[in-house]
Amino acid sequence: MSTQSVSAAQSGSALDLVKRIVPGIIAWIVSILLFFPIFWMTITAFKTEQQAYSSSLFFTPTLDSFREVFARSNYFGFALNSVLISVGVTLLCMILAVPCAYAMAFFPTKKTQKVLLWMLSTKMMPSVGVLVPIYLLWKNTGLLDTVSGLIIVYTLINLPIAVWMAFTYFNEVPKDILEAGRIDGATTWQEIVYLLMPMALPGLASTGLLLIILSWNEAFWSINLSSSNAAPLTVFIASYSSPEGLFWAKLSAASLLAVAPILIVGWVSQKQLVRGLTFGAVK
Known part of the structure; x- marks a missing residue:
């Protein structure tokens, strides 16, 4: 097999790999963007009102907001x-x-x-x-x-x-x-x-x-x-x-x-x- 044929085969396999990977990456990015508001709403629900204004992902979860919602x-x-x-x-x-x-x-x-x-x-x-x-x-x-x-x-x-x-x-x-x-x-x-x-x-x-x-x-x-x-x-x-x-x-x-x-x-x-x-x- 000539060098030119080997190069063509390698480029073809690389192109097929890209065609398989790129749609998956795009799908994951779109999914994350769509899911992020739900994720942020969920973690904010377990914060206090003071913590809710912070963008930190590390906090002590609390059910106080749920208790107040059910009470109100x-x-x-x-x-x-x-x-x-x-x-x-x-x-x-x-x-x-x-x-x-x-x-x-x-x-x-x-x-x-x-x-x-x-x-x-x-x-x-x-x-x-x-x-x-x-x-x-x-x-x-x-x-x-x-x-x-x-x-x-x-x-x-x-x-x-x-x-x-x-x-x-x-x-x-x-x-x-x-x-x-x-x-x-x-x-x-x-x-x-x-x-x-x-x-x-x-x-x-x-x-x-x-x-x-x-x-x-x-x-x-x-x-x-x-x-x-x-x-x-x-x-x-x-x-x-x-x-x-x-x-x-x-x-x-x-x-x-x-x-x-x-x-x-x-x-x-x-x-x-x-x-x-x-x-x-x-x-």
Whole structure:
């Protein structure tokens, strides 16, 4: 083998090594940058208020901030509202989105794409633009500061995403299977429940998980449409921002208590979420 061939082989192997290592390094850097705020919030939650203003990583952990948070606020009441709202929104969105996506995927019309684009365009509208009419409407109908009122608002916000995701997953299901079911006498609901949903289950599961996360993290509407009775954990966090200033240790403790449940849910279900989001990507 000539020297030139050896050099070419070495340069080729070095290039392959770089191609394998560089994406990994970039992924680690991005992951660290994304995780750092959560890490800093976590360690600050275990500091005193004096220590919270220090950037030192070495300190004596304390639970004083958590004790004050539990003494000052009804954490479990806020958490229960968040659970009720997130689960309610997810169920209502799925009940509405599945039949809608089924009709659009298997019985499309010339206006189907336009309707989908119109639904998605509603997500681009700033929420503050419709705050006043919705606030007055909710006040006049008795939905202000109620769990059902927040469920309705969150459903209207997240329904376009649910329809789009379900529509995408349903498009990956072979239409011949549903046609065979119709030949055997299956009704529309039997097609959806017994044929379509089991095949699209990974995608629908990821849609449900995403709806739970979006509902849990929604802050704008919860802060403006609730005060005490239906206030979720986003309002719980906002209550620690006062005119007297920010108490970083208590705010971090409250934030950690608010995000911990959804972080745990996301961590436990990450495989299902990734599987659903990539459903149909590889044939």
